Amino acid sequence: MAVILGINAFHAGAAAALLVDGEPVAAMPEERLNRVKYYAGFPKLAIARCLDMAGLDYSDIDAVSLGRNPSANLASKVGFTLRNIQSLPNLLKIRSNRGALDDFKALISSECEVDPAKLRFKQHNVEHHLAHTASAYFMSDWEESAGFTLDGSGDFATCLMSKCEGSEIKPLYRVNVPHSMGSLYMMICDFIGYKKYGDEGKVMGLAPLGKDSYHETFEEMLHLTDKGFQLNLDYFMPFGASQGMSITDKGEMVVDRHFSDRIVEIFGEPREPYSDYAGGIGAGRRRGPAGLPGRPRPGLRRAAHLREGIHAPAQSTAPARAVGAHFDGRGLHTQ
Structure with a gap:
């Protein structure tokens, strides 16, 4: 019997999942047990509950895996730091906060108050976006597929486009920090008063109620490239200028300021929750960047097509909803 424990820890949505002989037998978010929404600490209660549901003990665990690998994209990290040396102290602070992993x-x-002599598992670190892709691809019925993940950032990447075939996931293109659709969405949410991590969903709900007043401004914030996208960084706080996010003693994620003074010059002082700004970014998503035609849809209904026409299982993220983009093997295109 092979027992694998998967963990998301020290980030919003702390959780645990358990596989036995390759089959998922239990999964649990920590917030369902400690009642702290988007809990960002260590999922000790979730781990214990998963083991209990499977009738197993800590000593039965053969492998523990975390969707984070400090060694991933190392060259990109070093290159960015050398070009932005002022960010080094804060980047080191971020790294030290994650050192417990x-x-x-x-x-x-x-955390779980277990005798270390009982723990015999091997530790595995999986690159953040590969873990996202694997969670969709390996749970699907597809023998081959395209993978497309978008988020704020993970292991210095914000987007991964990959080819999935058999038991392998082959990365094709990455978009790296500081260019992040997740940061774009988070920045707007921050400015209009939705500062809690997870409030992005509320803004998405407000978007249809707003007016299409700021489409041209949002077009200036995001530009498509042959292998992904780029942000206009004039609208954002420099990456590394602050920690970006922090975790309270209660395990809640707190988002620091993401918008630059340029946003204040355009829109005025930061707002209380107000739907027109949500409507602006929503309309940009529906119509598509750079004036390209688009059609309304609630999110990214499917992942990318590779040039060979391979279809991918559906995977949706808030940043993807913001721009309604998909990848077809040549670049990002709006729908």
Whole structure:
């Protein structure tokens, strides 16, 4: 019997999942047990509940996997730091805050109050976006597929386009920090008063109620390229200027300021929740960047097509809803 424990820790949505002989047998978000929405601490209650549901003990775990790999995209990290040396102190601070994840056995022993002598598992770190892709592809019925993931950032990447075939996921293109559709959505949410991590969903709900007043401004914030996209960084706080996000003692994620003074010059002082700004970014998503035609849809209904015409299982993210883009093997195109 092979037992694999998957963990999301020290980020919003802390959770645990358990596989036995390759089959998922239990999964649990920590917030369902400690009642802290989007809990961002360590999922000790979720781990215990998953093991209990499967009738297993900590000593039965053969492998523990985390969707984060500090060694991933190392060249890009070093290059960015050398070009933006002023960000180094804060980047080191971010790294030190995540250092507890380097030794899973010590962490689980401490957090779950388990005798370390009982822990015999091997530790595996999986690149953030590969973990996202795997969670969709390996749970699907597809033998081959395209993979397309978008979020704020993970292991220095914000978007991954990959080819999935058999038991392998082959990365094709990455978009790296600081160009992030997740940061774009988070920045707007921050400016209009929705500052809690997870409030992006509320803004998406407000978007249809707003007026299409700011479409041209949003076109200036995001530009498509042959292999992804780029942000106009004039509208954003420099990456590394602050930690970006922090975790309270209660395990809640707090988002620091993301918008630059340029946003204030255009829109005025930061707002209380107000739907016109949500409507602007929503309309940009429906019509498509750079005036390209688009059609309304609630989200990214399917992942990318590769040039060979391989279809992908559906995977949707808030940033994808913001621009309604998909990848077809040549670049990002609006729909």
